[in-house]
Amino acid sequence: MTTFAFDPTDPAQLQGWLVDRVAEYLPDLSEPVDPHRDLGEYGLDSIAVVAFAADVEERLGTAVDPAAIWDYPTIARLAEYLAAELADPVSADERPEAA
Amino acid sequence: MTAPGGVAKPAPEPGASAARPTATGLGPSAAGPGPSAHLTTVTAPAARPTAAGLEARLREWSQSGGPFDPELLAAHEEKEAFPAEACAALDAWGLPEFYVPTRYGGRQERLDEFVALLRRIAARDLTVAVAHGKTFLGGVCVWAAGEDGPAHLLARQVLAGEPVAWGLTEPGGGSDLLAGSLTATRHGSGWRLSGRKWPVNNATRGNLMCVLARTEPGGGSRGFSLFLIDKRATPAGTVRPLPKMPTHGIRGADISGLEFDGARVPAHALVGKVGGGIELVLKSLQLTRIVCTSLSLGAGDHALALLRRFLGERRLYGRLLADLPHARDAAGRAVARQFLAETVAHTAARAAHQTPEQLSVVSAVAKAFVPNQIQAQLRLIGDLLGARGFLTGVEGYGAFAKLERDHQVVPLFDGSTWVNRAGLAAVLPVLRPGRRPDPSGAPSPAHWLRADHPLDPLDTDRLRLMAPRDALLGALPGLVAELAAEDREPAATAMARALIAAWERLGRDIGALRPTGGAPSTAAMRLAERYEWCFAGAAALALHRARPDLRDGPWGRDALWLRGCLAVVLEGLDAAPAEATRVYEELGTLLTAAPDVPATMFDVTATDAPVVLPDAPSADGPGSARDVEAA
Ligand SMILES: Cc1cc2nc3c(=O)[nH]c(=O)nc-3n(C[C@H](O)[C@H](O)[C@H](O)COP(=O)(O)OP(=O)(O)OC[C@H]3O[C@@H](n4cnc5c(N)ncnc54)[C@H](O)[C@@H]3O)c2cc1C
Numbered sequence: 001m002t003t004f005a006f007d008p009t010d011p012a013q014l015q016g017w018l019v020d021r022v023a024e025y026l027p028d029l030s031e032p033v034d035p036h037r038d039l040g041e042y043g044l045d046s047i048a049v050v051a052f053a054a055d056v057e058e059r060l061g062t063a064v065d066p067a068a069i070w071d072y073p074t075i076a077r078l079a080e081y082l083a084a085e086l087a088d089p090v091s092a093d094e095r096p097e098a099a
Numbered sequence: 100m101t102a103p104g105g106v107a108k109p110a111p112e113p114g115a116s117a118a119r120p121t122a123t124g125l126g127p128s129a130a131g132p133g134p135s136a137h138l139t140t141v142t143a144p145a146a147r148p149t150a151a152g153l154e155a156r157l158r159e160w161s162q163s164g165g166p167f168d169p170e171l172l173a174a175h176e177e178k179e180a181f182p183a184e185a186c187a188a189l190d191a192w193g194l195p196e197f198y199v200p201t202r203y204g205g206r207q208e209r210l211d212e213f214v215a216l217l218r219r220i221a222a223r224d225l226t227v228a229v230a231h232g233k234t235f236l237g238g239v240c241v242w243a244a245g246e247d248g249p250a251h252l253l254a255r256q257v258l259a260g261e262p263v264a265w266g267l268t269e270p271g272g273g274s275d276l277l278a279g280s281l282t283a284t285r286h287g288s289g290w291r292l293s294g295r296k297w298p299v300n301n302a303t304r305g306n307l308m309c310v311l312a313r314t315e316p317g318g319g320s321r322g323f324s325l326f327l328i329d330k331r332a333t334p335a336g337t338v339r340p341l342p343k344m345p346t347h348g349i350r351g352a353d354i355s356g357l358e359f360d361g362a363r364v365p366a367h368a369l370v371g372k373v374g375g376g377i378e379l380v381l382k383s384l385q386l387t388r389i390v391c392t393s394l395s396l397g398a399g400d401h402a403l404a405l406l407r408r409f410l411g412e413r414r415l416y417g418r419l420l421a422d423l424p425h426a427r428d429a430a431g432r433a434v435a436r437q438f439l440a441e442t443v444a445h446t447a448a449r450a451a452h453q454t455p456e457q458l459s460v461v462s463a464v465a466k467a468f469v470p471n472q473i474q475a476q477l478r479l480i481g482d483l484l485g486a487r488g489f490l491t492g493v494e495g496y497g498a499f500a501k502l503e504r505d506h507q508v509v510p511l512f513d514g515s516t517w518v519n520r521a522g523l524a525a526v527l528p529v530l531r532p533g534r535r536p537d538p539s540g541a542p543s544p545a546h547w548l549r550a551d552h553p554l555d556p557l558d559t560d561r562l563r564l565m566a567p568r569d570a571l572l573g574a575l576p577g578l579v580a581e582l583a584a585e586d587r588e589p590a591a592t593a594m595a596r597a598l599i600a601a602w603e604r605l606g607r608d609i610g611a612l613r614p615t616g617g618a619p620s621t622a623a624m625r626l627a628e629r630y631e632w633c634f635a636g637a638a639a640l641a642l643h644r645a646r647p648d649l650r651d652g653p654w655g656r657d658a659l660w661l662r663g664c665l666a667v668v669l670e671g672l673d674a675a676p677a678e679a680t681r682v683y684e685e686l687g688t689l690l691t692a693a694p695d696v697p698a699t700m701f702d703v704t705a706t707d708a709p710v711v712l713p714d715a716p717s718a719d720g721p722g723s724a725r726d727v728e729a730a
């Protein structure tokens with residue numbers, strides 16, 4: 001089981017960690033990553049989203065379908081969703097339908 | 100769930116059944132599959148139509164005057180006319196039943212079986228295979244969406260012989276699905292569609308098309324939805340066909356498009372959820388990309404047959420061409436590529452049942468790898484055929500120029516080689532060797548590649564957009580260790596060890612990859628290509644382990660086929676083994692010396708193994724299985 005230097009079930013701490021991960025994918029970005037902006041606006045294209053999801057999934061040790069990022073397209077929303085999933089993996093499996 | 104009208108299966112094995120239209124009975128069967136009075140016959144054991152049965156019919160149909168008569172097909176090609184007779188014969192044989200899952204009243208159960216069927220057709224004529232097989236692609240999203248109402252509706256139409264097109268591409272979009280501008284907006288309880296789908300196979304001839312449409316003005320991954328359009332149910336003049344495009348190959352196919360001009364469609368035309376279109380398409384492509392490999396395998400079969408004939412009859416310098424070492428070497432390389440391609444296709448088709456969670460990777464490898472192998476094989480064969488590969492009117496050899504043209508479309512549609520490779524390149528860091536071992540207890544591919552292994556039912560709910568791991572390459576070290584422990588095949592074992600070394604090198608190089616937010620770098624693409632080679636080598640080792648029967652027979656002696664596959668793989672990985680020349684020489688010699696030995700490891704005519712499925716008792720046929728479900 002993976003151990004973390006932070007509590008991944010705490011959305012705020014997970015959000016900080018995700019901001020750092022996204023920044024790795026955007027080496028040319030000069031400003032800090034805004035957790036409330038759509039990831040798509042950063043030029044993270046659809047293939048990169050799959051890679052990012054794979055990366056996060058692997059490091060967190062919990063399933064992260066790229067479709068989760070489509071449904072929770074900002075880091076803040078994704079952090080909330082993932083934190084809930086990590087706290088209670090069973091119920092978080094039922095994602096709401098995208099409108 | 101109730102089956103449509105609670106009907107049972109129509110009489111199976113059309114090949115043996117006088118009740119079904121046969122070779123000469125052209126035109127879709129009026130009494131074809133559909134509501135019928137066969138309820139009472141469900142308990143009677145029913146022979147299942149098989150690839151061997153289809154092959155026998157194809158042989159008949161290929162005779163002079165038959166619907167697959169090469170002269171007729173060549174004439175259609177010349178005139179860019181649709182191969183209607185051949186498609187009608189396939190309808191009458193019952194091929195449409197294989198486009199429909201058993202739970203909706205069809206016979207679609209196993210992807211490896213369908214790949215074998217379409218391969219037989221492609222080996223006769225690629226245009227026919229592309230034109231008819233398209234309905235598999237057109238239907239997949241509807242089955243995967245899993246809503247019983249629409250699925251039963253579509254099933255009835257497909258079983259009645261109605262082709263279904265799949266409209267993803269747009270004039271301005273190409274591979275970029277998210278660029279699609281055909282828009283669906285809400286209109287009353289239904290929708291209104293405007294825009295174009297082009298180029299699309301069967302767009303004009305068919306009444307049905309499964310269309311990807313933008314439903315959010317801003318687009319995005321959740322901004323698209325799918326619709327099943329029935330042209331007959333749209334107001335006149337609002338759906339117009341676009342002209343047939345002249346093409347380099349598959350000239351007779353209906354490659355055209357549709358233009359929607361405020362076309363109103365009912366609410367039930369929606370397939371899946373609003374906003375779920377891209378996800379559904381990406382998952383469906385995982386199946387269709389595997390099916391596309393059958394087109395390549397068939398082209399390879401056809402070309403190898405022409406090559407064999409040529410090597411056996413062409414005399415130069417007072418001896419047969421096959422006596423030239425160079426000719427045998429090239430022929431050996433061509434067979435080895437065919438074996439490797441069919442191994443990957445077969446493995447991918449079974450993986451769809453056993454490891455659907457990993458199919459995003461498996462299908463990308465299969466679609467990038469198999470058509471490319473066959474392109475390379477066709478180049479080798481074309482080179483050997485010399486003028487006969489170029490002249491179109493010489494005693495049957497003209498078929499080569501046609502199939503070579505026809506095949507060129509396979510690497511570029513349903514996701515080009517590069518599109519698939521890019522998808523693979525992006526996730527390479529997660530697939531790096533040893534990064535995420537399979538959970539203990541997960542069955543090795545060598546287990547589910549066994550001929551007697553009952554495959555899990557195809558379950559599209561298990562498909563994922565991203566594979567958490569790759570069980571096949573995860574099994575590679577174990578497979579090599581087992582081969583070494585057998586201590587029977589020293590030459591193959593040495594090559595397998597070289598493959599492990601190449602795989603470990605690849606792992607180190609992947610480890611040095613940096614993440615990127617955009618398109619994968621050229622270096623990452625090259626790593627993905629090496630990944631494909633390693634995957635193919637692992638597939639060959641797994642198949643060798645799983646199928647002791649493939650160690651018998653001429654190709655199996657001294658693991659000849661396996662050594663051929665590994666030689667090609669190692670060459671692809673820039674680690675050509677010293678053994679390679681000898682292996683190709685052996686393969687080429689056998690190809691020419693034993694003309695009756697089929698140049699395949701999956702000879703459908705030799706064995707007709709009964710289909711084993713865990714919960715569909717084959718003795719009773721699918722009809723009864725569905726009745727149980729309906730009860
Ligand atoms: C005979 C025929 C039948 C067809 N039938 C259908 C059909 O039934 N339904 C349907 O929807 N479409 C159909 N198509 C369209 C087909 O799927 C498209 O040709 C395909 O989507 C690619 O589009 P494009 O050829 O315009 O290439 P583009 O997308 O313009 O690509 C140009 C080049 O860039 C490469 N490329 C594209 N994306 C990437 C990437 N991400 N990374 C690296 N390289 C990339 C491509 O490989 C290609 O070399 C058909 C096409 C043909 C020729």
